[in-house]
Amino acid sequence: MIEVTKISLENFKGIKPKTVFYFDNEATSVNILSGPNGFGKTTIFDVIEICLTGGFKRVEIFDNVQKKNKHNNKPFFQNTDGEDVILKLWLYNSLTNTNHIIIKHYDDDESPTKKKYGRDFIPSDAGNIFTTYLTTDSTLFAENDFSELSPIPQIEINNLFYGGNSTVDLASIYYLFNYIQQEDSIYFLRKNEDDKGASLGFLFNIEKEEREKQKLHELKINLTSQEISINKQLAFLRDSLPSAHKGDYQKLFQEKKS
Numbered sequence: 001m002i003e004v005t006k007i008s009l010e011n012f013k014g015i016k017p018k019t020v021f022y023f024d025n026e027a028t029s030v031n032i033l034s035g036p037n038g039f040g041k042t043t044i045f046d047v048i049e050i051c052l053t054g055g056f057k058r059v060e061i062f063d064n065v066q067k068k069n070k071h072n073n074k075p076f077f078q079n080t081d082g083e084d085v086i087l088k089l090w091l092y093n094s095l096t097n098t099n100h101i102i103i104k105h106y107d108d109d110e111s112p113t114k115k116k117y118g119r120d121f122i123p124s125d126a127g128n129i130f131t132t133y134l135t136t137d138s139t140l141f142a143e144n145d146f147s148e149l150s151p152i153p154q155i156e157i158n159n160l161f162y163g164g165n166s167t168v169d170l171a172s173i174y175y176l177f178n179y180i181q182q183e184d185s186i187y188f189l190r191k192n193e194d195d196k197g198a199s200l201g202f203l204f205n206i207e208k209e210e211r212e213k214q215k216l217h218e219l220k221i222n223l224t225s226q227e228i229s230i231n232k233q234l235a236f237l238r239d240s241l242p243s244a245h246k247g248d249y250q251k252l253f254q255e256k257k258s
Helices: 041-053 123-129 155-162 170-177 193-203 207-240
Strands: 002-010 019-022 085-093 098-106 131-135
Touching: 002 041, 041 085, 041 098, 041 170, 131 155, 155 170
Parallel strands: none
Antiparallel strands: 002 019, 002 085, 085 098, 098 131
Protein backbone atom coordinates (compact mmCIF):
# COMPACT_ATOMS: atom_id res chain seq x y z
CA MET A 1 0.00 0.00 0.00
CA ILE A 2 1.30 3.44 -0.95
CA GLU A 3 0.57 6.28 1.45
CA VAL A 4 1.17 10.02 1.40
CA THR A 5 3.58 10.79 4.22
CA LYS A 6 4.19 14.51 3.78
CA ILE A 7 4.31 17.26 1.19
CA SER A 8 6.53 20.30 0.79
CA LEU A 9 5.75 23.43 -1.21
CA GLU A 10 7.69 26.59 -1.84
CA ASN A 11 6.60 29.75 -3.69
CA PHE A 12 3.43 27.98 -4.79
CA LYS A 13 0.15 29.87 -5.11
CA GLY A 14 -0.67 31.61 -1.81
CA ILE A 15 2.28 30.11 0.09
CA LYS A 16 5.70 31.72 -0.42
CA PRO A 17 8.06 30.28 2.25
CA LYS A 18 8.95 26.61 2.22
CA THR A 19 6.16 24.85 4.09
CA VAL A 20 5.84 21.17 5.03
CA PHE A 21 2.56 19.38 5.80
CA TYR A 22 2.71 16.06 7.67
CA PHE A 23 0.25 13.23 7.13
CA ASP A 24 2.11 10.42 8.92
CA ASN A 25 0.00 10.52 12.05
CA GLU A 26 0.49 7.27 13.97
CA ALA A 27 -2.78 7.75 15.82
CA THR A 28 -4.91 7.62 12.68
CA SER A 29 -4.70 6.86 8.98
CA VAL A 30 -7.28 9.53 8.14
CA ASN A 31 -6.39 13.21 7.76
CA ILE A 32 -9.12 15.83 7.52
CA LEU A 33 -8.45 19.34 6.24
CA SER A 34 -11.09 21.73 7.50
CA GLY A 35 -11.59 25.46 7.64
CA PRO A 36 -13.04 28.34 5.62
CA ASN A 37 -12.24 28.99 1.99
CA GLY A 38 -8.96 30.70 1.22
CA PHE A 39 -6.87 28.95 3.88
CA GLY A 40 -4.94 26.65 1.53
CA LYS A 41 -6.85 23.36 1.53
CA THR A 42 -7.12 23.29 -2.28
CA THR A 43 -3.46 24.30 -2.55
CA ILE A 44 -2.47 21.14 -0.69
CA PHE A 45 -4.57 19.00 -3.03
CA ASP A 46 -3.04 20.83 -6.01
CA VAL A 47 0.43 19.76 -4.88
CA ILE A 48 -0.66 16.12 -4.63
CA GLU A 49 -2.44 16.33 -7.97
CA ILE A 50 0.43 17.84 -9.98
CA CYS A 51 2.93 15.39 -8.47
CA LEU A 52 0.79 12.31 -9.19
CA THR A 53 -0.90 13.23 -12.48
CA GLY A 54 1.30 15.93 -13.96
CA GLY A 55 -1.56 18.37 -14.49
CA PHE A 56 -4.11 20.74 -12.99
CA LYS A 57 -7.43 19.26 -14.12
CA ARG A 58 -9.69 22.07 -12.96
CA VAL A 59 -7.58 24.51 -14.97
CA GLU A 60 -7.33 22.31 -18.06
CA ILE A 61 -11.10 21.74 -18.35
CA PHE A 62 -11.54 25.48 -18.89
CA ASP A 63 -8.95 25.55 -21.67
CA ASN A 64 -11.54 26.60 -24.27
CA VAL A 65 -12.37 29.81 -22.38
CA GLN A 66 -8.79 30.86 -21.67
CA LYS A 67 -7.35 33.72 -23.71
CA LYS A 68 -4.36 32.53 -25.71
CA ASN A 69 -3.68 35.60 -27.86
CA LYS A 70 -1.17 37.21 -25.51
CA HIS A 71 1.70 36.27 -23.21
CA ASN A 72 1.36 36.07 -19.45
CA ASN A 73 4.12 37.42 -17.24
CA LYS A 74 4.46 34.33 -15.04
CA PRO A 75 2.80 30.98 -14.33
CA PHE A 76 -0.48 31.22 -12.45
CA PHE A 77 0.90 28.96 -9.70
CA GLN A 78 4.03 31.04 -9.00
CA ASN A 79 3.70 33.19 -5.89
CA THR A 80 6.66 35.52 -6.45
CA ASP A 81 8.01 36.24 -9.91
CA GLY A 82 11.70 35.56 -10.41
CA GLU A 83 11.87 32.71 -7.86
CA ASP A 84 11.69 28.94 -8.35
CA VAL A 85 8.65 26.84 -7.48
CA ILE A 86 9.48 23.55 -5.74
CA LEU A 87 6.91 20.91 -4.86
CA LYS A 88 7.63 17.57 -3.20
CA LEU A 89 5.47 14.59 -2.37
CA TRP A 90 6.80 11.91 -0.02
CA LEU A 91 5.21 8.49 -0.55
CA TYR A 92 5.76 5.37 1.53
CA ASN A 93 5.21 1.87 0.14
CA SER A 94 4.42 -0.37 3.11
CA LEU A 95 4.71 -3.55 1.00
CA THR A 96 8.31 -2.89 0.00
CA ASN A 97 9.21 -0.63 2.95
CA THR A 98 10.42 1.98 0.46
CA ASN A 99 10.20 5.75 0.45
CA HIS A 100 9.67 7.61 -2.82
CA ILE A 101 10.06 11.36 -3.25
CA ILE A 102 8.34 12.95 -6.26
CA ILE A 103 9.74 16.40 -7.04
CA LYS A 104 8.21 19.00 -9.34
CA HIS A 105 10.57 21.89 -10.06
CA TYR A 106 9.81 25.07 -11.97
CA ASP A 107 13.16 26.78 -12.54
CA ASP A 108 12.47 30.47 -13.14
CA ASP A 109 15.64 30.79 -15.25
CA GLU A 110 15.75 27.47 -17.12
CA SER A 111 12.23 26.01 -17.34
CA PRO A 112 10.25 26.54 -20.57
CA THR A 113 7.58 29.20 -20.70
CA LYS A 114 5.35 27.17 -23.01
CA LYS A 115 4.94 23.66 -24.40
CA LYS A 116 1.55 23.22 -26.10
CA TYR A 117 0.76 26.80 -27.06
CA GLY A 118 2.46 29.68 -28.83
CA ARG A 119 2.08 32.08 -25.91
CA ASP A 120 3.87 32.11 -22.56
CA PHE A 121 2.32 30.74 -19.38
CA ILE A 122 -1.12 29.73 -20.64
CA PRO A 123 -2.80 28.27 -17.49
CA SER A 124 -3.81 24.97 -19.11
CA ASP A 125 -0.16 24.50 -20.16
CA ALA A 126 1.09 24.91 -16.58
CA GLY A 127 1.57 21.24 -15.79
CA ASN A 128 3.88 20.82 -18.78
CA ILE A 129 6.53 23.34 -17.73
CA PHE A 130 7.59 21.54 -14.56
CA THR A 131 10.61 19.25 -14.48
CA THR A 132 9.86 15.95 -12.72
CA TYR A 133 12.27 13.96 -10.55
CA LEU A 134 11.81 10.71 -8.65
CA THR A 135 14.15 9.48 -5.95
CA THR A 136 14.30 7.13 -2.97
CA ASP A 137 16.83 9.38 -1.23
CA SER A 138 14.80 10.90 1.60
CA THR A 139 17.46 13.57 2.26
CA LEU A 140 16.33 15.32 -0.94
CA PHE A 141 13.00 16.09 0.68
CA ALA A 142 14.77 18.70 2.79
CA GLU A 143 17.41 19.72 0.24
CA ASN A 144 16.88 21.52 -3.08
CA ASP A 145 19.99 20.36 -4.93
CA PHE A 146 18.74 18.19 -7.81
CA SER A 147 22.00 18.21 -9.80
CA GLU A 148 22.54 14.49 -9.23
CA LEU A 149 19.03 13.58 -10.41
CA SER A 150 17.84 13.05 -13.97
CA PRO A 151 14.44 14.27 -15.15
CA ILE A 152 11.85 11.55 -15.71
CA PRO A 153 8.68 11.32 -17.84
CA GLN A 154 5.33 11.28 -16.04
CA ILE A 155 4.80 7.63 -17.01
CA GLU A 156 7.35 6.59 -14.39
CA ILE A 157 4.98 7.88 -11.71
CA ASN A 158 2.31 5.59 -13.19
CA ASN A 159 4.76 2.69 -13.05
CA LEU A 160 5.42 3.40 -9.39
CA PHE A 161 1.78 2.56 -8.64
CA TYR A 162 0.84 0.02 -11.32
CA GLY A 163 4.10 -1.49 -12.54
CA GLY A 164 5.97 -1.15 -15.80
CA ASN A 165 3.67 -3.43 -17.81
CA SER A 166 0.45 -1.66 -16.92
CA THR A 167 -1.48 0.37 -19.48
CA VAL A 168 -3.32 2.25 -16.72
CA ASP A 169 -2.86 6.00 -16.76
CA LEU A 170 -2.99 7.37 -13.22
CA ALA A 171 -4.32 10.70 -14.50
CA SER A 172 -7.33 8.99 -16.07
CA ILE A 173 -8.57 7.44 -12.83
CA TYR A 174 -7.35 9.89 -10.20
CA TYR A 175 -10.43 12.09 -10.49
CA LEU A 176 -12.82 9.16 -10.30
CA PHE A 177 -11.42 7.31 -7.30
CA ASN A 178 -9.12 9.67 -5.44
CA TYR A 179 -10.27 13.26 -5.66
CA ILE A 180 -13.59 15.03 -6.09
CA GLN A 181 -13.17 18.75 -6.63
CA GLN A 182 -15.29 20.94 -4.40
CA GLU A 183 -16.75 22.83 -7.35
CA ASP A 184 -17.28 19.73 -9.49
CA SER A 185 -18.89 17.02 -7.37
CA ILE A 186 -20.81 15.59 -10.37
CA TYR A 187 -17.67 15.12 -12.48
CA PHE A 188 -18.46 11.48 -13.25
CA LEU A 189 -22.11 12.14 -14.11
CA ARG A 190 -21.11 14.78 -16.64
CA LYS A 191 -19.07 12.30 -18.67
CA ASN A 192 -20.50 10.89 -21.88
CA GLU A 193 -21.69 7.29 -21.92
CA ASP A 194 -18.51 5.87 -23.47
CA ASP A 195 -16.28 7.54 -20.87
CA LYS A 196 -18.55 6.39 -18.05
CA GLY A 197 -18.37 2.83 -19.37
CA ALA A 198 -14.57 2.95 -19.55
CA SER A 199 -14.33 4.23 -15.99
CA LEU A 200 -16.71 1.61 -14.62
CA GLY A 201 -14.92 -1.08 -16.60
CA PHE A 202 -11.75 -0.29 -14.69
CA LEU A 203 -13.66 -0.23 -11.38
CA PHE A 204 -15.05 -3.74 -11.88
CA ASN A 205 -11.88 -5.07 -13.50
CA ILE A 206 -13.59 -5.93 -16.78
CA GLU A 207 -11.29 -3.96 -19.08
CA LYS A 208 -10.36 -7.11 -21.05
CA GLU A 209 -14.01 -7.99 -21.60
CA GLU A 210 -14.77 -4.42 -22.64
CA ARG A 211 -11.96 -4.53 -25.24
CA GLU A 212 -13.27 -7.85 -26.62
CA LYS A 213 -16.78 -6.42 -26.73
CA GLN A 214 -15.50 -3.39 -28.65
CA LYS A 215 -13.67 -5.65 -31.15
CA LEU A 216 -16.83 -7.68 -31.75
CA HIS A 217 -18.86 -4.51 -32.15
CA GLU A 218 -16.40 -3.20 -34.75
CA LEU A 219 -16.45 -6.58 -36.53
CA LYS A 220 -20.26 -6.49 -36.63
CA ILE A 221 -20.18 -3.01 -38.17
CA ASN A 222 -17.64 -4.14 -40.76
CA LEU A 223 -19.60 -7.28 -41.72
CA THR A 224 -22.87 -5.33 -41.94
CA SER A 225 -21.20 -2.80 -44.22
CA GLN A 226 -19.86 -5.58 -46.46
CA GLU A 227 -23.29 -7.25 -46.56
CA ILE A 228 -24.91 -3.99 -47.72
CA SER A 229 -22.21 -3.53 -50.37
CA ILE A 230 -22.61 -7.09 -51.71
CA ASN A 231 -26.40 -6.76 -51.83
CA LYS A 232 -26.04 -3.56 -53.84
CA GLN A 233 -23.73 -5.32 -56.32
CA LEU A 234 -26.16 -8.24 -56.68
CA ALA A 235 -29.03 -5.85 -57.30
CA PHE A 236 -26.98 -4.06 -59.94
CA LEU A 237 -26.14 -7.37 -61.71
CA ARG A 238 -29.79 -8.42 -61.67
CA ASP A 239 -30.85 -5.14 -63.25
CA SER A 240 -28.19 -5.42 -65.96
CA LEU A 241 -29.31 -8.88 -67.16
CA PRO A 242 -31.76 -8.97 -70.13
CA SER A 243 -35.31 -9.97 -69.37
CA ALA A 244 -36.06 -13.64 -70.02
CA HIS A 245 -39.52 -14.95 -70.86
CA LYS A 246 -40.68 -18.56 -70.98
CA GLY A 247 -41.31 -19.68 -74.59
CA ASP A 248 -41.86 -22.77 -76.78
CA TYR A 249 -38.94 -24.98 -77.80
CA GLN A 250 -38.37 -25.65 -81.52
CA LYS A 251 -36.49 -28.69 -82.87
CA LEU A 252 -33.45 -27.59 -84.91
CA PHE A 253 -32.44 -30.96 -86.45
CA GLN A 254 -35.48 -32.62 -87.89
CA GLU A 255 -33.77 -35.95 -88.93
CA LYS A 256 -32.07 -36.44 -85.56
CA LYS A 257 -33.93 -38.89 -83.40
CA SER A 258 -34.98 -37.76 -80.02
